Amino acid sequence: MDDIRWGIVGPGRIARGVAADFEHVPGAILAGVASRSAERSAAFAADFGVEKSYGSYGEIIADPDIDVLYISTPHPQHHAIALAAIAAGKHLLVEKSFTATVAGAEQIVAAARHKGVFVMEAMWTRFQPTMVEVRRRVEAGEIGDVRAVQADLGVDRPYDPRDRLFDPEQGGGAMLDLGVYVVSLAQWFLGTPEKTHVVGSLAPTGVDMEAAILIDFGDGKAASLVSSLRQASPGSARIIGTKGVIEIPPRFHHPASATITVHGQEPEVIDAPPLGTGYSHELIEVTERIKGGHTESEVMPLADTLTVQRILNDAAEQLGVFHSEDDSVDV
Ligand SMILES: NC(=O)c1ccc[n+]([C@@H]2O[C@H](COP(=O)([O-])OP(=O)(O)OC[C@H]3O[C@@H](n4cnc5c(N)ncnc54)[C@H](OP(=O)(O)O)[C@@H]3O)[C@@H](O)[C@H]2O)c1
Incomplete structure (x- = not known):
């Protein structure tokens, strides 16, 4: 099978660490990076030798040349980006925490299962x-x-x-x-x-x-x-x-x-x-699973992500912290 073409959405601190680990991932190419700012994505692309940069998240989501997106925005912005990307048929690796709310996580999981795309939470620990x-x-x-x-x-x-x-x-x-x-x-x-x-x-x-x-x-x-x-x-x-x-x-x-x-x-x-900084292992998992035609990881399945999200929001709410999704993200 052809190489899996990856794109990054939200080129912040963690995205830099993850991008550097692509050299340890056989069969994967970091092919695109999208920022809310064309200057930021172009600078990131130059730093990591990425072919394409986009000045909006909507552009990378719409690009048929990208197979899988790594969403590395803050948690409340994962939801809107993930739903738009799934609707466009993209596979996803979504940074932890998967979402800001349990309802948001459930919606992403339901949409992914309906569309038949691969989705996994980037819990890199499980792949060390x-x-x-x-x-x-x-x-x-x-x-x-x-x-x-x-x-x-x-x-x-x-x-x-x-x-x-x-x-x-x-x-x-x-x-x-x-x-x-x-x-x-x-x-x-x-x-x-x-x-x-x-x-x-x-x-x-x-x-x-x-x-x-x-x-x-x-x-x-x-x-x-x-x-x-x-x-x-x-x-x-x-x-x-x-x-x-x-x-x-x-x-x-x-x-x-x-x-x-x-x-x-x-x-x-x-x-x-670990290989590299250790992000390589989750990238290998996603790349291999997509190549194998799977929609979930057996190591980090969506059911586990939902259970974890329920515990996190329950604990936060007991402390009086009520998170919400940011659906104003431009996708
Ligand atoms: N696995 C790990 O080891 C690890 C470590 C740290 C963080 N994380 C996770 O990665 C995610 C991002 O963390 P980070 O530390 O990389 O954050 P960060 O440095 O602030 O970067 C997040 C990026 O998201 C984009 N973004 C989109 N909407 C935004 C908004 N409303 N406010 C701020 N930024 C927004 C920004 O890029 P543009 O504006 O350029 O698009 C920004 O550069 C979080 O979910 C966090 O838990 C994982």
Whole structure:
């Protein structure tokens, strides 16, 4: 099959990291980049040797020469772009958090399934070689029945109301930006929860600054998680089973190694660094799945994305943070 032709929508900070990793992705070409400003997309295209640049999102969505779009705008702007792109028959990789609201996520999933295009949330953690091996060990039963997941992810971000992370219009707050990693990890190993409990604090703009989240997965299985913009917590994780434990060192969301300790045995180090910065692995997944004619990833399926989104919005709303989609985006 021909190479898969990728386009980027929203050439901001993360898009630069992802663009640099395309050199590690066989069968994929970064062929286009779209910004709300023709100057910004042209500058990005020049930096990364991208063939085409567009001065609006609508132009790249309408271009039949592009197969798949990577949406790297802030969370509330994913919804309108994704729906327009799906209607145009584009496959999608959508940055985390998938959307700002549960209803928005459900609409994208329904539209993707109706149209038969591939859509995946860009939860790159699940594709890191170390995490792939961790998952394999857990599925093989090496640590027994998983009973608990513990994880934290915090940064010490100076308060600035114009910063995306503190701006409600850009889906600010720790929950959608960092909480999504700890919640997605818990959901991957523990499934669908029964109840979520949360305590936290808010920034002056009204977005969540930090949260301690306790998720009840039934029968005593639980996840205890922390996300914060107020403290640079280490960013480590533990998966605890009846027969052993897997410890993922900082920063657990893109690890180069992990340690598995089965009770009564010596600890074993899983050493599997990522290719490039580590975004390459999710790009490989999407490229290969599209080539194979699939509409979802088995590793990051849309059902998991919906479950994670429900937990995130539930937790945010318990803290008094009610996100909304920005459907004013020009597509
Ligand atoms: N996987 C990861 O490691 C990782 C890390 C950081 C962030 N992310 C995710 O990536 C997304 C973007 O984060 P970022 O840090 O790259 O943000 P950013 O630097 O602010 O870039 C976002 C881009 O989106 C476009 N955009 C469209 N509508 C916008 C609006 N109303 N306000 C602001 N920008 C708008 C802008 O590009 P134009 O105006 O030029 O079109 C902007 O450059 C978020 O969903 C975030 O969670 C992922």
